Amino acid sequence: MxxxxxxxxxxxxxxxxxxxxxxxxxxxxxxxxxxxxxxxxxxxxxxxxxxxxxxxxxxxxxxxxxxxxxxxxxxxxxxxxxxxxxxxxxxxxxxxxxxxxxxxxxxxxxxxxxxxxxxxxxxxxxxxxxxxxxxxxxxxxxxxxxxxxxxxxPSYQGVSISSSEISGLTVQAGHLKTTSLRNEAGDEKMIAMLGHVPQRQADSDAFNYLGGDYSFNSSRTSVSLWHGQLKDIYAQDFIGFKHSQPMGDWVLGANLGYYDASEDGSEMLGKIDNQAFFSLLSAKRGGHTFYVGYQAMYGDSAFPRVFANVTPLGNEVPTYEFAYTDERSWQARYDYDFAAMGVPGLTTTVRYITGDNVNTGAGFEGKDRERDLDIGYAFQNGFLSGLGVRVRNVMARSNYRSDIDENRLILSYTWKLL
Incomplete structure (x- = not known):
């Protein structure tokens, strides 16, 4: 290092x-x-x-x-x-x-x-x-x-280009050669994760990407099309759709996405076959936001991604991913912003996700579930103005991977120097 x-x-x-x-x-x-x-x-x-x-x-x-x-x-x-x-x-x-x-x-x-x-x-x-x-x-x-x-x-080292010459359309492309992981100081080659398992037996010196997002309908609707390649390990395509629709006192939202991944080049991890669909629907009124989500994995492999990233999958959270081979999962989530009650800066999230149909490769169906509770507060005035506090408590249970009881306490303060 x-x-x-x-x-x-x-x-x-x-x-x-x-x-x-x-x-x-x-x-x-x-x-x-x-x-x-x-x-x-x-x-x-x-x-x-x-x-x-x-x-x-x-x-x-x-x-x-x-x-x-x-x-x-x-x-x-x-x-x-x-x-x-x-x-x-x-x-x-x-x-x-x-x-x-x-x-x-x-x-x-x-x-x-x-x-x-x-x-x-x-x-x-x-x-x-x-x-x-x-x-x-x-x-x-x-x-x-x-x-x-x-x-x-984390960060990456390489070259990128981004263009927004056409109104509403942003196109990006890039070539990344190394990464600096979240708990490392040096540059490392990139490895893949399949589901929740890091694949340390193979690494790559190139991640290439090309894609774009187009927003329209007064920016209430957007579509996305992307391609990513972890050289000689996997290639992945993504198509996404987001929409927000006001209806009286409510704002309804939809976030849909589909991934398709296969092996790439010299196939250093062998054959990879994964298709992933997710949907996350929301309804917001005042300080209340309700979510329901469904996510499904298809194919013979778990969802691939660059270690140690989370992804925009609707049911993926930083503890469990719900993205193992053939997994199906449902999510119910509730957010509340206490600004609606006259307490700006205070927010809460409670979420429950359950998954099943996992192909464990051990002759039994894998199942998992997770309950998350997040509470955050950003001080609005006084000498503590700008200080943010976040508490996270998680209970995650599974019959094919380790159970986890997790707690996080994060305090952050940002100074504007220029």
């Missing part, structure tokens, strides 16, 4: 704005910079261990800092600029018998590292409404969703 020391990290961090200020003055126009402090406690108890890993509990506490700098563009027909992403993670509590939460790196002696840090630069150029980026990237796509669900966000 290519870790940087804390002094080197902060020296590089302080030097990044100096590079921008020495360039054309247009670079500073429209520039933004934020620093987020994120305090993260994560605990998972495995009450019924299934699989090779016999660790009964993962529990760690960390402090993270995320600096985001985005420059403006030089003047002229072709504008150029530079972005910077700096991250620093510090260990507050861990032990060898409680590692692997995804918050902190694990060293060769089985202990969590005291700190890890990274500075990534992105060079960008813009013509009209078309933008080219080279360097540190954080794409958020149906075939490669941005999964900022631990202490520090």
């Amino acid at each position: 290519n870790q940087q020391t804390i002094p080197r990290f902060w020296l590089a961090l302080l030097g990044a704005p100096l590079v921008a200020s020495a360039a054309d003055q247009g670079l500073l126009e429209g520039s933004t910079a934020t620093l987020q402090a994120r305090n993260y406690y994560f605990s998972r108890d495995y009450s019924d261990i299934v699989g090779a890993n016999r660790q009964s509990k993962a529990e760690e506490w960390g402090q993270g800092f995320i600096l985001t700098f985005k420059s403006g563009y030089t003047q002229g027909p072709v504008g150029v600029g530079i972005d910077a992403l700096g991250t620093l993670g510090l260990k507050l509590d861990s032990s060898p018998d409680r590692v692997n939460t995804g918050l902190l790196p694990v060293t060769d002696d089985g202990r969590a590292a005291d700190d890890y840090s990274r500075l990534g630069l992105t060079f960008k150029a813009k013509v009209s409404r078309t933008e080219l980026k080279v360097g540190e990237l954080q794409p958020n796509l149906p075939v490669l969703a941005f999964s900022d669900i631990r202490l520090l966000p």
